[in-house]
Amino acid sequence: MAEREPELRFPIDVPAELGTVDPDDPSGGYALRMVGIEKYFGLVCALRDIDFEVGRNEIVGLIGDNGAGKSTLVKVLTGVFPPTRGTLSIAGRDVDFHGYNVKRAHSYGIETVYQDKSLGEKQDLWRNFFIGREITGRFGFINVKKEKKIANQIMVETIGFRGEGITVESKVSDLSGGERQGVAIGRAMHFDAELIILDEPTVALSLKEVSKVLNFVHKIKEAGKASVYISHDIQDVYEISDRFVIMDRGEIVASIAKADISLRALSDFLLEYAHGLKDRER
Amino acid sequence: MGRRTTFARLAKIEGLPIAAVLATMYLVFMITAPNVFTGHRIYMSFLQTIPPMLVLGLGLTFVITAGEIDLSFSAVVAFSGFMYAWSYRTFDEPWIGFVLALAAGALVGYINGVLVAKIGVPSIMATLAAQFFWSGLTVLLAGGASWNIKGIQDEFIHTLFVGRIFGSIPAQAVWALALTVFCWFLLNRHRFGEEVMFVGDNPNVARVMGINVERTKIKLFVLNGVLAGFAAVLLTTEMNTFWTTQGEGYLLPVMAAVFIGGSSIAGGEGFVVGTFFGAYIIGSLEAGVVATGIGGYWTELVSGLVMGASVVLNIVIGDGRLAAASRRVRHWMVPERDDGG
Numbered sequence: 195m196a197e198r199e200p201e202l203r204f205p206i207d208v209p210a211e212l213g214t215v216d217p218d219d220p221s222g223g224y225a226l227r228m229v230g231i232e233k234y235f236g237l238v239c240a241l242r243d244i245d246f247e248v249g250r251n252e253i254v255g256l257i258g259d260n261g262a263g264k265s266t267l268v269k270v271l272t273g274v275f276p277p278t279r280g281t282l283s284i285a286g287r288d289v290d291f292h293g294y295n296v297k298r299a300h301s302y303g304i305e306t307v308y309q310d311k312s313l314g315e316k317q318d319l320w321r322n323f324f325i326g327r328e329i330t331g332r333f334g335f336i337n338v339k340k341e342k343k344i345a346n347q348i349m350v351e352t353i354g355f356r357g358e359g360i361t362v363e364s365k366v367s368d369l370s371g372g373e374r375q376g377v378a379i380g381r382a383m384h385f386d387a388e389l390i391i392l393d394e395p396t397v398a399l400s401l402k403e404v405s406k407v408l409n410f411v412h413k414i415k416e417a418g419k420a421s422v423y424i425s426h427d428i429q430d431v432y433e434i435s436d437r438f439v440i441m442d443r444g445e446i447v448a449s450i451a452k453a454d455i456s457l458r459a460l461s462d463f464l465l466e467y468a469h470g471l472k473d474r475e476r
Numbered sequence: 477m478g479r480r481t482t483f484a485r486l487a488k489i490e491g492l493p494i495a496a497v498l499a500t501m502y503l504v505f506m507i508t509a510p511n512v513f514t515g516h517r518i519y520m521s522f523l524q525t526i527p528p529m530l531v532l533g534l535g536l537t538f539v540i541t542a543g544e545i546d547l548s549f550s551a552v553v554a555f556s557g558f559m560y561a562w563s564y565r566t567f568d569e570p571w572i573g574f575v576l577a578l579a580a581g582a583l584v585g586y587i588n589g590v591l592v593a594k595i596g597v598p599s600i601m602a603t604l605a606a607q608f609f610w611s612g613l614t615v616l617l618a619g620g621a622s623w624n625i626k627g628i629q630d631e632f633i634h635t636l637f638v639g640r641i642f643g644s645i646p647a648q649a650v651w652a653l654a655l656t657v658f659c660w661f662l663l664n665r666h667r668f669g670e671e672v673m674f675v676g677d678n679p680n681v682a683r684v685m686g687i688n689v690e691r692t693k694i695k696l697f698v699l700n701g702v703l704a705g706f707a708a709v710l711l712t713t714e715m716n717t718f719w720t721t722q723g724e725g726y727l728l729p730v731m732a733a734v735f736i737g738g739s740s741i742a743g744g745e746g747f748v749v750g751t752f753f754g755a756y757i758i759g760s761l762e763a764g765v766v767a768t769g770i771g772g773y774w775t776e777l778v779s780g781l782v783m784g785a786s787v788v789l790n791i792v793i794g795d796g797r798l799a800a801a802s803r804r805v806r807h808w809m810v811p812e813r814d815d816g817g
Contacts, residue, residue: 295686296684300686306684308684311680311681311684314673315678316677316744316745317673317674321670325670325681325682325687326686326687327686330667334666334668335661335665335666336670
């Protein structure tokens with residue numbers, strides 16, 4: 195482990211090898227590519243010179259302390275607010291930040307699963323699958339039969355809910371925390387997301403529920419899609435990710451492929467990095 | 477066991493428990509006041525007086541579902557009623573009045589909506605202020621007087637909205653029923669209704685799923701205003717009179733009707749069918765209690781009892797306690813069901 199140290203102290207910003215890079219592909223094999231993204235809130239710099247890529251079938255673990263800029267990065271990505279400068283392309287398509295919003299991000303194939311605000315708790319599951327994207331006939335009336343049928347398909351085929359007493363007519367409040375995240379992930383996959391962002395999906399879940407969620411994330415990988423997985427729990431991030439991107443104070447400070455580092459080394463690195471920063475401050 | 481399952485399933489049918497409360501109530505009145513409640517006339521009278529209340533309740537159901545409240549609809553009943561009566565007297569053309577009454581409701585609702593959604597004023601404050609403002613404006617404009625519009629009895633609009641079908645059924649009851657059906661579809665089968673439910677459930681979820689929360693709220697208050705305007709037309713046409721306090725008696729009974737119907741003040745779910753029966757319960761209580769002969773002083777007390785019982789009933793059912801029990805029962809009986817998916 196000692197021989198790894200220099201490499202870790204001066205981390206590389208170059209992305210590690212991506213799962214599948216096809217040179218003829220206009221996207222260059224990226225599900226997502228950010229170049230030189232900066233975000234200021236007034237004079238406060240929340241993101242500084244961010245170059246960030248996610249491969250077509252890559253799961254990237256985004257790690258960083260509170261206030262490191264992870265959620266700002268996610269919000270730029272998902273169209274909640276635009277960056278101050280920089281460019282973003284999704285699957286090879288350049289994003290025009292003018293008029294970029296959550297709906298547009300959806301249409302570009304970016305879906306987000308939040309810790310606690312992905313589903314309407316008192317609503318039937320089938321409504322939750324299609325909220326904001328209802329299948330409607332003339333005059334905006336919902337085709338309930340079709341929505342229920344597709345919702346059932348997603349539940350059985352994509353998420354793998356069988357039995358367990360859950361139907362498309364169950365209320366979200368009847369589901370466990372892990373099952374809820376499963377629904378949110380299944381929904382994202384159904385809408386053909388190229389990239390699914392999981393923002394702290396396992397906070398406040400029991401261990402059993404966490405393992406359910408990680409299973410759902412494996413399904414994203416199996417389906418050939420990409421994901422950005424944000425979590426405080428290094429162990430979860432390590433298990434699930436192909437590559438780790440570490441943020442601190444609005445900057446990306448390291449990008450390390452899983453193959454290059456062990457779980458121990460990764461957590462040691464994070465600790466050492468925190469100490470190193472302290473030294474630098476002095 | 478099987479009976480319990482069936483019971484729980486029946487309890488889940490929208491409005492059925494509350495319809496049972498209404499039926500029980502009529503049954504009790506039939507026993508305590510047989511000479512009144514076994515004839516058809518009392519029911520025809522309900523069909524004449526309850527529709528404006530029901531129409532108001534329909535609009536309020538949407539507002540409650542979205543987790544908001546509107547205290548200004550009773551002022552709209554006065555203000556729209558004034559617009560209706562004034563323009564009828566001025567232009568001698570009831571349809572102008574009709575359009576103006578609905579437009580006045582829409583205007584009040586739009587202002588409420590902007591205050592709540594764009595400026596962020598809590599709806600209870602914004603609409604309380606609106607209640608005083610529009611009532612006050614109505615009194616000012618009408619000079620505090622009641623206006624007789626007897627001539628409207630000879631107009632087609634009178635036949636259309638409050639005429640007697642087959643010589644006995646009040647037309648307003650049919651209009652209110654049709655609006656109930658329409659509102660049920662709007663809430664449960666239309667994109668707008670789904671947005672209202674999600675906004676009431678959790679506005680943050682609604683927002684990240686791409687719903688324009690502010691616009692939905694404004695639409696909601698406009699809808700409520702327009703419905704209140706229509707209620708004003710029904711009431712004013714039926715009575716052939718406009719008076720400045722004509723909305724005042726509606727505020728609390730309409731809210732009671734909506735809550736009896738099972739819609740929760742917490743937002744996220746609303747029951748149009750429940751509101752329908754709730755309005756008939758609230759609208760029938762007084763006459764029933766009086767006809768029973770125990771004296772008018774009992775009316776409020778009995779209303780409170782019925783309302784309290786209905787709300788408790790709804791919460792017990794809505795909590796899924798019955799459903800949970802029935803699921804357990806089913807699980808014991810057919811444990812293999814788990815393989816089926």
